[in-house]
Amino acid sequence: MNIGEAAKASGVSAKMIRYYEEIGLIPPAARSGAGYRQYSDQDVHMLRFIRRARDLGFAVEGIRELLGLWRDQSRHSADVKQLAMAHVTDLRRKIAELEDMAATLETLARACHGNDRPDCPILSELEAPADMPAD
Amino acid sequence: MNIGEAAKASGVSAKMIRYYEEIGLIPPAARSGAGYRQYSDQDVHMLRFIRRARDLGFAVEGIRELLGLWRDQSRHSADVKQLAMAHVTDLRRKIAELEDMAATLETLARACHGNDRPDCPILSELEAPADMPAD
DNA sequence: CTTGACCTTCCCATGGTTGGAAGCCTTATT
DNA sequence: AATAAGGCTTCCAACCATGGGAAGGTCAAG
Numbered sequence: 089m090n091i092g093e094a095a096k097a098s099g100v101s102a103k104m105i106r107y108y109e110e111i112g113l114i115p116p117a118a119r120s121g122a123g124y125r126q127y128s129d130q131d132v133h134m135l136r137f138i139r140r141a142r143d144l145g146f147a148v149e150g151i152r153e154l155l156g157l158w159r160d161q162s163r164h165s166a167d168v169k170q171l172a173m174a175h176v177t178d179l180r181r182k183i184a185e186l187e188d189m190a191a192t193l194e195t196l197a198r199a200c201h202g203n204d205r206p207d208c209p210i211l212s213e214l215e216a217p218a219d220m221p222a223d
Numbered sequence: 224m225n226i227g228e229a230a231k232a233s234g235v236s237a238k239m240i241r242y243y244e245e246i247g248l249i250p251p252a253a254r255s256g257a258g259y260r261q262y263s264d265q266d267v268h269m270l271r272f273i274r275r276a277r278d279l280g281f282a283v284e285g286i287r288e289l290l291g292l293w294r295d296q297s298r299h300s301a302d303v304k305q306l307a308m309a310h311v312t313d314l315r316r317k318i319a320e321l322e323d324m325a326a327t328l329e330t331l332a333r334a335c336h337g338n339d340r341p342d343c344p345i346l347s348e349l350e351a352p353a354d355m356p357a358d
Numbered sequence: 359c360t361t362g363a364c365c366t367t368c369c370c371a372t373g374g375t376t377g378g379a380a381g382c383c384t385t386a387t388t
Numbered sequence: 389a390a391t392a393a394g395g396c397t398t399c400c401a402a403c404c405a406t407g408g409g410a411a412g413g414t415c416a417a418g
Contacts, residue, residue, distance in 0.1 A: 092364065102365090103407065122414055124365055133350070140349045145324040148404080158346050165343035169335040172328050172345050179325040183318055189280040190314040193307050200304045208300035210307050211293050214275045215268070227395065237396090238376065257383055259396055283373075 091117075094127035098135030105135065113138070113152055145179060226252075229262035233270030240270065248273070248287055280314060 095102040105125075108114045114134060117125035127135075137158065141151045153171055157163045199209040230237040240260075243249045249269060252260035262270075272293065276286045288306055292298045334344040 090365070101406080104405080106367095107405075120365095120414095122365080124414080137349050140352060142405090143324075144328060144349075145321065154346070154349065158349070161341060163341045163343075164339040165335050165341060166337045166339065168343045168345050169332050169337040172332045172335075176325050176328050176332070179321050179328075183321045183325065186280065186314050186318045186321070189278075190311050190318065193279060193311050193314075197304050197307045197311070200300050200307075202301045202304040204299040204301065206296060206298045206300060208298075208303045210303050211289070214272050214279075214289065214293070217275060225396070236375080239374080241398095242374080255383095255396095257396080259383080277374090 089127050089132075091125045091127065094125075094132050094135060097132045099139045100135045108138065108148075111148065113148060113155070144175075146175060150175060224262050224267075226260045226262065229260075229267050229270065232267045234274045235270045243273065243283075246283065248283060248290070279310075281310060285310060 089097070091102045091105055094100075095105060098105075100108075105114075105117075109116055109125075114131075117127060117131065120126055134155070137155070138151055141154055146154065150171065154168075157168050157171070193210070196210045196213050201207075224232070226237045226240055229235075230240060233240075235243075240249075240252075244251055244260075249266075252262060252266065255261055269290070272290070273286055276289055281289065285306065289303075292303050292306070328345070331345045331348050336342070
């Protein structure tokens with residue numbers, strides 16, 4: 089099948105399929121006489137794998153490793169688990185960062201009257217934080 | 224003071240100060256005879272404001288609005304609050320996304336033996352998700 | 359044989375930041 | 389006065405993942 093159909097079937101856009109090929113995440117597709125990329129059900133299967141890994145927040149390099157393990161029949165599930173848990177650690181770190189930001193802002197916003205007067209603790213905090221960082 | 228000193232004093236790198244000037248987030252700095260950018264304590268104050276807004280996860284466009292409100296003596300605190308809460312909503316949405324990913328991965332990892340055998344529910348899920356999405 | 363839908367490659371843009379190169383300026387030391 | 393070090397300038401490129409679009413080739417149906 090052509091790239092458009094493979095894109096529809098896999099949920100990966102044609103643009104991204106070409107990009108993944110370019111960066112070597114997937115092997116170069118077979119070509120028709122006219123130079124059209126040709127994809128098998130196997131290929132679509134791999135693209136769907138990639139799509140789901142991305143949905144789980146894996147970066148391309150992580151997906152590259154996952155694909156390697158996927159293809160490696162003699163893999164150790166410990167390696168897969170370790171890769172996944174490293175990513176979870178990463179996610180949790182990002183979540184904590186965002187959570188800190190949200191909590192700070194909510195605290196400040198709660199203290200803000202939110203009326204037509206100009207005074208606002210949010211701006212005050214941005215101007216000169218209460219917990220003076222020693223910078 | 225020169226840009227290096229302003230960078231050190233504000234916590235915003237010299238590179239970023241020039242970038243913020245280029246995109247009009249901050250007004251063009253005064254220049255010395257030799258063309259060196261000159262910064263006042265006022266300028267550093269503004270840069271610190273920007274730095275803290277970024278630390279709270281605001282994108283440049285949000286900071287632009289915040290700076291506008293900051294400078295506007297007749298601002299309504301309601302507008303500041305609204306801007307902040309919109310950002311919180313954004314943060315919470317991102318947090319929820321990441322949390323979903325982390326939870327899914329943790330569930331799968333928990334079911335993975337993590338030994339030297341190849342079978343692994345993480346890879347199985349990526350290959351063919353249990354809750355078949357109707358794509 | 360034309361039309362329209364596909365495909366190809368190539369370049370550009372995003373956002374925020376960092377890196378580097380080439381060249382000028384300032385300051386301090388010889 | 390010459391020189392070396394380090395700071396400044398501008399410009400260009402890269403990162404990551406994705407989308408947009410142009411210019412041109414191809415395929416299938418009418």
